[in-house]
Amino acid sequence: MSLKFSQEKNMAPEIILHSGRITTQDAKRPEVSALAVTHGRVQAIGSDDEILALASEKTRKIDLENRRVIPGLNDSHLHVIRAGLFSNLELRWDGTPTLSQALKQLKEQARWWNGHARSRRLHVAWGSFATLYAWQPLVFGGRKKAGLTNGVRSNVLPFPLMRGSPGFRS
Numbered sequence: 001m002s003l004k005f006s007q008e009k010n011m012a013p014e015i016i017l018h019s020g021r022i023t024t025q026d027a028k029r030p031e032v033s034a035l036a037v038t039h040g041r042v043q044a045i046g047s048d049d050e051i052l053a054l055a056s057e058k059t060r061k062i063d064l065e066n067r068r069v070i071p072g073l074n075d076s077h078l079h080v081i082r083a084g085l086f087s088n089l090e091l092r093w094d095g096t097p098t099l100s101q102a103l104k105q106l107k108e109q110a111r112w113w114n115g116h117a118r119s120r121r122l123h124v125a126w127g128s129f130a131t132l133y134a135w136q137p138l139v140f141g142g143r144k145k146a147g148l149t150n151g152v153r154s155n156v157l158p159f160p161l162m163r164g165s166p167g168f169r170s
Contacts, residue, residue: 020064
């Protein structure tokens with residue numbers, strides 16, 4: 001067990017993560033199965049037995065079920081400037097309740113691009129295409145339909161459909 005990260009070694013942890021694969025960034029011990037947290041800081045790392053022994057009756061225990069944890073990872077991957085410049089040109093399906101409504105929006109967007117893009121010389125950054133945040137597995141009942149964009153034509157720009165998924169699995 002390692003307590004080198006702790007300033008409160010004698011205090012029972014508030015949270016224990018156990019039964020996982022926890023990346024330590026320590027070359028001598030790159031992975032452990034448990035860690036203890038107090039006041040938002042890692043108090044100790046080690047095996048399940050070592051760390052669970054630190055628990056009190058008030059300690060919240062979280063079984064990671066062999067999931068990966070990377071403490072301190074903050075994915076600040078943002079497209080702030082692009083979003084500010086081009087969000088009004090992109091078709092978003094947030095809150096669109098049905099596939100038929102989404103296809104109607106897609107056709108309207110294609111019609112808009114056909115009528116405006118050439119005359120106004122509009123160009124969208126990173127490839128000059130209209131981005132459609134379109135196919136989400138959790139949207140429209142999670143059923144992907146063959147020929148989703150049949151009947152949608154743009155004479156100006158391609159309309160790529162981007163598929164996204166919340167979260168990731170190790």
